[in-house]
Amino acid sequence: MTATPFVDHYAQAAQRAYAIAGIARDRFAPPETLLVLGQIARHLDQAGAFLDALKPGAYVSLPVEATEALWLADTLAEDHPATRFPIGFTNYVLQPLTDRSLPFPDPLFPVTDRFGRQEADLVHALHQLHGDNKHQWERTDHWLCEVFTVWQKHMRLADEVRVDNARPCNQH
Structure with a gap:
Protein backbone atom coordinates (compact mmCIF):
# COMPACT_ATOMS: atom_id res chain seq x y z
CA MET A 1 0.00 0.00 0.00
CA PHE A 104 -23.02 24.07 -13.54
CA PRO A 105 -24.96 26.00 -16.18
CA ASP A 106 -28.71 25.80 -16.57
CA PRO A 107 -29.89 24.52 -19.95
CA LEU A 108 -30.16 27.20 -22.62
CA PHE A 109 -32.87 25.53 -24.74
CA PRO A 110 -31.58 26.93 -28.04
CA VAL A 111 -33.93 26.83 -31.01
CA THR A 112 -31.12 26.69 -33.57
CA ASP A 113 -29.35 23.34 -33.96
CA ARG A 114 -25.91 24.94 -34.28
CA PHE A 115 -26.32 26.55 -30.87
CA GLY A 116 -27.58 23.28 -29.45
CA ARG A 117 -24.40 21.51 -30.61
CA GLN A 118 -22.23 24.29 -29.19
CA GLU A 119 -24.02 24.07 -25.86
CA ALA A 120 -23.63 20.28 -25.77
CA ASP A 121 -19.89 20.58 -26.48
CA LEU A 122 -19.38 23.18 -23.74
CA VAL A 123 -21.46 21.26 -21.18
CA HIS A 124 -19.50 18.10 -22.00
CA ALA A 125 -16.20 19.97 -21.59
CA LEU A 126 -17.30 21.28 -18.20
CA HIS A 127 -18.34 17.77 -17.09
CA GLN A 128 -14.93 16.47 -18.15
CA LEU A 129 -13.08 19.23 -16.33
CA HIS A 130 -15.14 18.86 -13.15
CA GLY A 131 -14.41 15.14 -13.13
CA ASP A 132 -10.66 15.50 -13.72
CA ASN A 133 -9.55 15.29 -10.09
CA LYS A 134 -5.88 14.72 -10.89
CA HIS A 135 -5.71 17.86 -13.06
CA GLN A 136 -7.61 19.83 -10.38
CA TRP A 137 -5.10 19.02 -7.67
CA GLU A 138 -1.83 18.75 -9.57
CA ARG A 139 -2.19 21.56 -12.12
CA THR A 140 -4.73 23.75 -10.38
CA ASP A 141 -3.97 27.04 -12.14
CA HIS A 142 -4.11 25.45 -15.60
CA TRP A 143 -7.30 23.56 -14.71
CA LEU A 144 -9.01 26.74 -13.51
CA CYS A 145 -7.99 28.60 -16.68
CA GLU A 146 -9.62 25.85 -18.73
CA VAL A 147 -12.75 25.81 -16.55
CA PHE A 148 -13.26 29.57 -16.70
CA THR A 149 -12.58 29.64 -20.44
CA VAL A 150 -15.42 27.15 -20.90
CA TRP A 151 -17.66 29.21 -18.61
CA GLN A 152 -16.85 32.39 -20.53
CA LYS A 153 -17.72 30.69 -23.84
CA HIS A 154 -20.94 29.29 -22.35
CA MET A 155 -22.02 32.69 -21.04
CA ARG A 156 -21.36 34.28 -24.44
CA LEU A 157 -23.34 31.49 -26.07
CA ALA A 158 -26.20 32.13 -23.61
CA ASP A 159 -26.34 35.73 -24.83
CA GLU A 160 -26.43 34.59 -28.48
CA VAL A 161 -29.13 32.00 -27.74
CA ARG A 162 -31.32 34.61 -26.00
CA VAL A 163 -31.11 36.84 -29.07
CA ASP A 164 -31.63 33.96 -31.50
CA ASN A 165 -34.57 32.47 -29.59
CA ALA A 166 -36.26 35.91 -29.52
CA ARG A 167 -36.12 36.32 -33.30
CA PRO A 168 -39.64 36.34 -34.77
CA CYS A 169 -38.82 33.46 -37.12
CA ASN A 170 -37.92 31.30 -34.10
CA GLN A 171 -41.15 31.95 -32.22
CA HIS A 172 -43.45 28.94 -32.25
Whole structure:
Protein backbone atom coordinates (compact mmCIF):
# COMPACT_ATOMS: atom_id res chain seq x y z
CA MET A 1 0.00 0.00 0.00
CA THR A 2 1.42 3.38 -0.97
CA ALA A 3 0.90 6.38 1.21
CA THR A 4 -1.04 9.24 -0.28
CA PRO A 5 0.75 12.58 -0.11
CA PHE A 6 -0.46 15.07 2.47
CA VAL A 7 -2.67 17.73 0.95
CA ASP A 8 -3.07 21.08 2.65
CA HIS A 9 -6.66 21.90 1.79
CA TYR A 10 -6.35 25.48 3.03
CA ALA A 11 -3.35 26.05 0.75
CA GLN A 12 -5.25 24.46 -2.16
CA ALA A 13 -8.21 26.79 -1.56
CA ALA A 14 -5.87 29.79 -1.30
CA GLN A 15 -4.15 28.80 -4.55
CA ARG A 16 -7.54 28.58 -6.25
CA ALA A 17 -8.51 32.04 -4.99
CA TYR A 18 -5.26 33.54 -6.27
CA ALA A 19 -5.57 31.75 -9.62
CA ILE A 20 -9.12 33.00 -10.21
CA ALA A 21 -8.02 36.51 -9.19
CA GLY A 22 -5.41 36.26 -11.95
CA ILE A 23 -8.07 35.15 -14.41
CA ALA A 24 -10.20 38.17 -13.48
CA ARG A 25 -7.25 40.50 -14.03
CA ASP A 26 -6.47 38.96 -17.44
CA ARG A 27 -9.94 39.43 -18.91
CA PHE A 28 -10.53 41.86 -21.77
CA ALA A 29 -13.62 43.95 -21.17
CA PRO A 30 -15.01 47.48 -21.39
CA PRO A 31 -13.62 49.89 -18.76
CA GLU A 32 -16.64 49.66 -16.45
CA THR A 33 -16.39 45.86 -16.43
CA LEU A 34 -12.63 46.01 -15.88
CA LEU A 35 -13.28 47.99 -12.70
CA VAL A 36 -15.60 45.28 -11.40
CA LEU A 37 -13.15 42.53 -12.43
CA GLY A 38 -10.47 44.38 -10.44
CA GLN A 39 -12.74 44.46 -7.39
CA ILE A 40 -13.49 40.74 -7.77
CA ALA A 41 -9.75 40.03 -8.00
CA ARG A 42 -9.03 42.04 -4.85
CA HIS A 43 -11.71 40.14 -2.90
CA LEU A 44 -10.28 36.84 -4.12
CA ASP A 45 -6.76 37.92 -3.11
CA GLN A 46 -8.08 38.83 0.35
CA ALA A 47 -9.77 35.44 0.70
CA GLY A 48 -6.58 33.74 -0.47
CA ALA A 49 -4.51 35.60 2.11
CA PHE A 50 -6.85 34.59 4.95
CA LEU A 51 -6.84 30.96 3.77
CA ASP A 52 -3.07 30.97 3.29
CA ALA A 53 -2.58 32.13 6.88
CA LEU A 54 -4.20 28.97 8.25
CA LYS A 55 -1.96 26.14 9.38
CA PRO A 56 -2.26 22.80 7.63
CA GLY A 57 -3.92 20.04 9.54
CA ALA A 58 -7.35 19.19 10.74
CA TYR A 59 -10.15 21.27 9.32
CA VAL A 60 -11.59 23.54 11.98
CA SER A 61 -13.69 26.20 10.27
CA LEU A 62 -13.57 28.72 7.47
CA PRO A 63 -12.33 32.15 8.46
CA VAL A 64 -15.20 34.61 8.44
CA GLU A 65 -13.05 37.17 6.63
CA ALA A 66 -12.39 34.72 3.77
CA THR A 67 -16.05 33.78 3.40
CA GLU A 68 -17.06 37.45 3.42
CA ALA A 69 -14.50 38.28 0.72
CA LEU A 70 -15.73 35.35 -1.40
CA TRP A 71 -19.34 36.39 -0.90
CA LEU A 72 -18.49 39.91 -2.07
CA ALA A 73 -16.75 38.51 -5.17
CA ASP A 74 -19.74 36.28 -5.94
CA THR A 75 -22.16 39.16 -5.46
CA LEU A 76 -20.20 41.43 -7.80
CA ALA A 77 -20.16 38.74 -10.49
CA GLU A 78 -23.89 38.12 -10.11
CA ASP A 79 -24.65 41.84 -10.28
CA HIS A 80 -22.37 42.28 -13.32
CA PRO A 81 -22.90 39.40 -15.77
CA ALA A 82 -20.52 41.08 -18.24
CA THR A 83 -17.66 39.80 -16.06
CA ARG A 84 -18.50 36.34 -17.43
CA PHE A 85 -18.12 34.68 -14.04
CA PRO A 86 -20.92 32.23 -13.24
CA ILE A 87 -23.12 32.57 -10.19
CA GLY A 88 -21.50 30.66 -7.35
CA PHE A 89 -18.06 30.65 -8.97
CA THR A 90 -16.33 30.88 -5.59
CA ASN A 91 -17.36 27.28 -4.95
CA TYR A 92 -14.27 26.49 -7.04
CA VAL A 93 -12.27 28.06 -4.20
CA LEU A 94 -14.20 26.45 -1.36
CA GLN A 95 -14.61 22.98 -2.86
CA PRO A 96 -11.41 21.53 -1.30
CA LEU A 97 -12.64 22.63 2.13
CA THR A 98 -16.37 22.11 1.95
CA ASP A 99 -16.84 19.54 -0.82
CA ARG A 100 -19.51 21.83 -2.26
CA SER A 101 -20.78 21.05 -5.71
CA LEU A 102 -19.11 22.99 -8.47
CA PRO A 103 -21.40 25.34 -10.41
CA PHE A 104 -23.02 24.07 -13.54
CA PRO A 105 -24.96 26.00 -16.18
CA ASP A 106 -28.71 25.80 -16.57
CA PRO A 107 -29.89 24.52 -19.95
CA LEU A 108 -30.16 27.20 -22.62
CA PHE A 109 -32.87 25.53 -24.74
CA PRO A 110 -31.58 26.93 -28.04
CA VAL A 111 -33.93 26.83 -31.01
CA THR A 112 -31.12 26.69 -33.57
CA ASP A 113 -29.35 23.34 -33.96
CA ARG A 114 -25.91 24.94 -34.28
CA PHE A 115 -26.32 26.55 -30.87
CA GLY A 116 -27.58 23.28 -29.45
CA ARG A 117 -24.40 21.51 -30.61
CA GLN A 118 -22.23 24.29 -29.19
CA GLU A 119 -24.02 24.07 -25.86
CA ALA A 120 -23.63 20.28 -25.77
CA ASP A 121 -19.89 20.58 -26.48
CA LEU A 122 -19.38 23.18 -23.74
CA VAL A 123 -21.46 21.26 -21.18
CA HIS A 124 -19.50 18.10 -22.00
CA ALA A 125 -16.20 19.97 -21.59
CA LEU A 126 -17.30 21.28 -18.20
CA HIS A 127 -18.34 17.77 -17.09
CA GLN A 128 -14.93 16.47 -18.15
CA LEU A 129 -13.08 19.23 -16.33
CA HIS A 130 -15.14 18.86 -13.15
CA GLY A 131 -14.41 15.14 -13.13
CA ASP A 132 -10.66 15.50 -13.72
CA ASN A 133 -9.55 15.29 -10.09
CA LYS A 134 -5.88 14.72 -10.89
CA HIS A 135 -5.71 17.86 -13.06
CA GLN A 136 -7.61 19.83 -10.38
CA TRP A 137 -5.10 19.02 -7.67
CA GLU A 138 -1.83 18.75 -9.57
CA ARG A 139 -2.19 21.56 -12.12
CA THR A 140 -4.73 23.75 -10.38
CA ASP A 141 -3.97 27.04 -12.14
CA HIS A 142 -4.11 25.45 -15.60
CA TRP A 143 -7.30 23.56 -14.71
CA LEU A 144 -9.01 26.74 -13.51
CA CYS A 145 -7.99 28.60 -16.68
CA GLU A 146 -9.62 25.85 -18.73
CA VAL A 147 -12.75 25.81 -16.55
CA PHE A 148 -13.26 29.57 -16.70
CA THR A 149 -12.58 29.64 -20.44
CA VAL A 150 -15.42 27.15 -20.90
CA TRP A 151 -17.66 29.21 -18.61
CA GLN A 152 -16.85 32.39 -20.53
CA LYS A 153 -17.72 30.69 -23.84
CA HIS A 154 -20.94 29.29 -22.35
CA MET A 155 -22.02 32.69 -21.04
CA ARG A 156 -21.36 34.28 -24.44
CA LEU A 157 -23.34 31.49 -26.07
CA ALA A 158 -26.20 32.13 -23.61
CA ASP A 159 -26.34 35.73 -24.83
CA GLU A 160 -26.43 34.59 -28.48
CA VAL A 161 -29.13 32.00 -27.74
CA ARG A 162 -31.32 34.61 -26.00
CA VAL A 163 -31.11 36.84 -29.07
CA ASP A 164 -31.63 33.96 -31.50
CA ASN A 165 -34.57 32.47 -29.59
CA ALA A 166 -36.26 35.91 -29.52
CA ARG A 167 -36.12 36.32 -33.30
CA PRO A 168 -39.64 36.34 -34.77
CA CYS A 169 -38.82 33.46 -37.12
CA ASN A 170 -37.92 31.30 -34.10
CA GLN A 171 -41.15 31.95 -32.22
CA HIS A 172 -43.45 28.94 -32.25
